[in-house]
Structure formats: structure tokens, C-alpha cells
Amino acid sequence: MTLRYLPDAGRLYGAEYARDPQAIYETLRRRHGAVAPVEIAPGIEAHLVIGYQAAVDVLTNAGGVWSKNPSAWQVRLPDTPEAAGMIGMLGHRPNALFSDGADHARYRKAISDCFQLIQPHKLRQLVTEVTDSLISRFAAEGEADLVADFARLIPARIFNLLFGRPDADSAGLTEALADLMEADGERGARGSEAFGRYIGELIQGKYAERGDDLTSWFIDHPAALQPEELVQTIVLVVAASYEPTANLISNTISRMVSDDRYYSSLTNGALSTYDALMEALRAEPAMSNYGPYFVRQPVHFHGTWIQPAELVLVSYAAANTEPTDVPDELRSDSGAYLGFGAGAHRCPASDPAVLIAMTAIERLTSHLCDLELTVPRDELVWRPGPFHRALAHLPVRFTPIRPDQPGDSPWAVQPPSSSTPSEPISPARSAGYATSAPWSS
Numbered sequence: 001m002t003l004r005y006l007p008d009a010g011r012l013y014g015a016e017y018a019r020d021p022q023a024i025y026e027t028l029r030r031r032h033g034a035v036a037p038v039e040i041a042p043g044i045e046a047h048l049v050i051g052y053q054a055a056v057d058v059l060t061n062a063g064g065v066w067s068k069n070p071s072a073w074q075v076r077l078p079d080t081p082e083a084a085g086m087i088g089m090l091g092h093r094p095n096a097l098f099s100d101g102a103d104h105a106r107y108r109k110a111i112s113d114c115f116q117l118i119q120p121h122k123l124r125q126l127v128t129e130v131t132d133s134l135i136s137r138f139a140a141e142g143e144a145d146l147v148a149d150f151a152r153l154i155p156a157r158i159f160n161l162l163f164g165r166p167d168a169d170s171a172g173l174t175e176a177l178a179d180l181m182e183a184d185g186e187r188g189a190r191g192s193e194a195f196g197r198y199i200g201e202l203i204q205g206k207y208a209e210r211g212d213d214l215t216s217w218f219i220d221h222p223a224a225l226q227p228e229e230l231v232q233t234i235v236l237v238v239a240a241s242y243e244p245t246a247n248l249i250s251n252t253i254s255r256m257v258s259d260d261r262y263y264s265s266l267t268n269g270a271l272s273t274y275d276a277l278m279e280a281l282r283a284e285p286a287m288s289n290y291g292p293y294f295v296r297q298p299v300h301f302h303g304t305w306i307q308p309a310e311l312v313l314v315s316y317a318a319a320n321t322e323p324t325d326v327p328d329e330l331r332s333d334s335g336a337y338l339g340f341g342a343g344a345h346r347c348p349a350s351d352p353a354v355l356i357a358m359t360a361i362e363r364l365t366s367h368l369c370d371l372e373l374t375v376p377r378d379e380l381v382w383r384p385g386p387f388h389r390a391l392a393h394l395p396v397r398f399t400p401i402r403p404d405q406p407g408d409s410p411w412a413v414q415p416p417s418s419s420t421p422s423e424p425i426s427p428a429r430s431a432g433y434a435t436s437a438p439w440s441s
């Protein structure tokens, strides 16, 4: 694939981009308007949608020309390690994210129905158990890296339990996902392999014996997912929950501890954790450019010709921060703007994602109420990568607390230890899967 504007293309890789992506979006906006040529890795080109209205047009399939199917793009990729490293994130799979129309509706319904079986108060309890157990590992130290010690450990540990695997399996899953998300050739391929192994064992185990868990609900959902579809749906849910949720948590904390409006809220409630989450979703969305789309026919779109088989990426980060005349209330989505996407593929798990992030952050700040960054926020290091806005580290210090201190403490909550969450997570509390999913009666 060759785009015409390569000399001007913005680079969504390397240290400069990781340090200040907004500066690059700004330059692109000045030069190209709503749609700009970029490289997401050396030799891999894309159109980046950076205008707010243009992003909404893609996401809501204006004109009916937009598709999520990357097959035509994929077959024309060069034979390079960089291209191979992109397949994990952008290669076609039979799942909701990469399909359209009736196929998409069927996959999506399975996901939405199964997520609806998770009761919010059970999920909150599970997040509390997981986060308190993580906090108890560093609370007596007086310092921590809230990326490595906290945010990146939470989603995989929670979803590993929701999927019905023993808590001990979460470390391997976390490592596999970290490798996969780096999307840099060999490491990406290694992560993809380890992740595939985890999913294979998960599904085999649940085919053999159902439980009161997401995997079992997917298996028996009336959408009758075929084995490969089931694998890919679970792969999507694990992958889609891991990176965005980890980044949402760390990006939000980094704002709260470096901005007086939030900092004071830790003690006197000026602005809430929810406000901080919405601001992070708007100004620094976790999956900053991970909105892959394709056109079905040549299209002249907001000033740029786009051909089938060319990759288009919606930049939630650039669209959300574009100065625009669109009134705030029209694009708010509770303050998140396009942080959870829009249209048919809008995140189906935005409520549980906010619940997980909010509970985790509130546990942290209630146990460690004087958190502060050890470096100014503008010196924090961000992980390179075209798709995410992700801190490499979030070093903080705080007054240490001890296991024997009186009152509420992270040691007071039992860590999750069984092969399933401490209580069933669906409305039927004890009878197991057969009576907890409505489609099984």
C-alpha cells in the first residue's frame, strides 16, 4: 500500500511521538486538516482521522462505506518484521471488532448478553479483593511504581477470574498480553503465541466442565459460536479489557496526583475520581488511535481520497482534543467524548470498565491518601506504540502503612484464591451456570 503523502507523514512511533503525541496531531492538523497520512511503524502507512466530525462520520458509518474488515489491507502488507508485528492488533479475526452487519450483531450480542450477567456489586467486590491484595504488597514500602505494581496487574487478574481460571494463572496472562500489546515484531509474535496457549487451555477446560463464569456463558450462548469464533471472541474480550483498562487507571491516577483540583479531592472532595476518569478518557484516551476502519470503495473523505485496502485509524485522542464548534453537550458522552468510541462498535463494556477503574483508584487513594509523584508529570515516561497512550512507569511516594495498624487496611480484605471468584458473579448465587444464564432455561 502506498499513500501519496508519505514525505509529510506523521510518525506514530519513536521517542518523539511517545513524549508528546498531541504536538504531532497538532502539526498534522495544520498541514492536512481532518485526515492525515501517518506511519504506524517504518513502512506501514495509514490515514489518521484527527478531526472530531470526521471521526464521528467513520464511527457511525456515514454514507455506508465503512467496514471493519482488514482482509484486503492485510494481504498487501510488506514481508517485514514490522508488518508481521501489526497482525496481532490489526489482522482479521472472526470476532466483533473485525466484522460488519449481521456477523457483527451476532458476535456483539453474545458479548453484551454475557457481560450483563455480571452483577455490578459482585464485580466491585472482586475488584476490591484484587486491588487490596496488590496494595498490601507495597503499602508498607512508602513508594511504588503504580504501573508495574498496580495498574497493569489489575485487568488480567480480574478477567482471569471472571473467565473462571485460578488466580495463579493471571501472572502468565499478564506477561503474554504485555508482549502482545507492544506490537514490535518478535516480541509481539511471542506474546501472541503465549496468549493463544492461555486461551486454548481456558476453553478446553470449560468445554470439559462448565462453571458460573464468562467462558461458560459464551460457550452456551444462543449465538452458538463455533469453536474458532468462541476462541476469537474470548481473545477479543481479554485483549480489549487489558490494555485500555490498565492505561485508564494509570493515566487517571497520574492526573489526580499532579493536579490540585484532584489532589485536594483526595482529602476534601473538590473533584471526584469519576471526574478524573472522564477527563482522562477525553484528553488522553487509553487506546488513543486504535480505531481501525477500511472503505468499501474509493471515497473522497474530508478532503482526502481513501482507497479500499488502505488502513484508516480513528484517533480518539486527536478527535477529542480538536478545537471545534460542536457544542460540548453534543459530544460529551458523560464527559468521555469519543474515549469509548461511538456507533455500532462503541465499547460494549464501558460501564464495567469505569466500575473497575473507579473502584481500583478509590481503594488506592483511600488506603494511601497522601500519594505524590516522585517526578513532575511532564517528566513521566510513556511507552512507545502507535495505538495506546500508556505510561511506562508511575513512580509515587506516600506515608507507609502497616499490617497491624487499626482500622480499614488492604490486609483486611481476603485476596481472591479459589479457581472462581469468591462468590458466583451472576444473579443465581449458587446453582452454577445452568440456572444463571437466561438462555439455558
Ligand code: HEM
Pocket (backbone or CB within 6 Å): 059, 096, 097, 098, 108, 111, 236, 237, 238, 240, 241, 242, 244, 245, 248, 281, 285, 286, 287, 290, 291, 292, 316, 338, 339, 340, 341, 342, 344, 345, 346, 347, 348, 349, 350, 352, 353, 356
Ligand atoms: C472491561 C474492560 C473492557 C472490555 C471487556 C472491552 C471490550 C470491548 C470490545 C469487545 C469491543 C469491540 C466492540 C465491537 O466491535 O462491537 C470494544 C471496543 C472499544 N473499546 Fe472497549 N473494552 C473494555 C474497556 C475499554 C476501555 C477502558 C476503553 C477506553 C479507555 C475502551 C475503549 C474502546 C473503544 C474506543 C472501542 C471501539 C473500537 C472501534 O471503534 O473499533 N474499552 N471494547
